[in-house]
Amino acid sequence: MSQTAPSPSPHLPAAGSRAIHPKTRFLAFLTAIGAIILITSEIWLAAVAALWAAGGVFGFGMTGDIILIALIIPPALWGTWMTVKLAIAAELDPENAD
Structure with a gap:
């Protein structure tokens, strides 16, 4: 009876299991x-x-x-800019890779 050993790190795949490929930059941008x-x-x-x-x-x-x-358009522009900046940064962060 063969068993696979548990992975020493929760971020690494267990021995014998398929490696999970991180999200590509293209998919992150999408x-x-x-x-x-x-x-x-x-x-x-x-x-x-x-x-x-x-x-x-x-x-x-x-x-x-x-x-x-x-009065209303500048905060909307700022909110748009921050959304773009934060969404791209969050998707490209290696800790968020699936």
């Missing part, structure tokens, strides 16, 4: 792109909804709408 699209679409939908709602409730006119755009 995963990051999926997360980026999902999260940034929510950011921009919230920004557009806030502009629409504030414009409808307060009825500012063109000048008020431009001021609202100037």
Whole structure:
């Protein structure tokens, strides 16, 4: 009766088992792109909804709408940039490799 010895490290495959290949950079970028699209679409939908709602409730006119755009778009751009940066960094981190 043959048994495989347990792996000395939880990160290494046991003797006799197939090695698990880490995620390639291409697959990591595809995963990051999926997360980026999902999260940034929510950011921009919230920004557009806030502009629409504030414009409808307060009825500012063109000048008020431009001021609202100037207040809401920079945080949305920052959130988009941080989402892109953090998603790519997280997917390329070797500790997150599957």
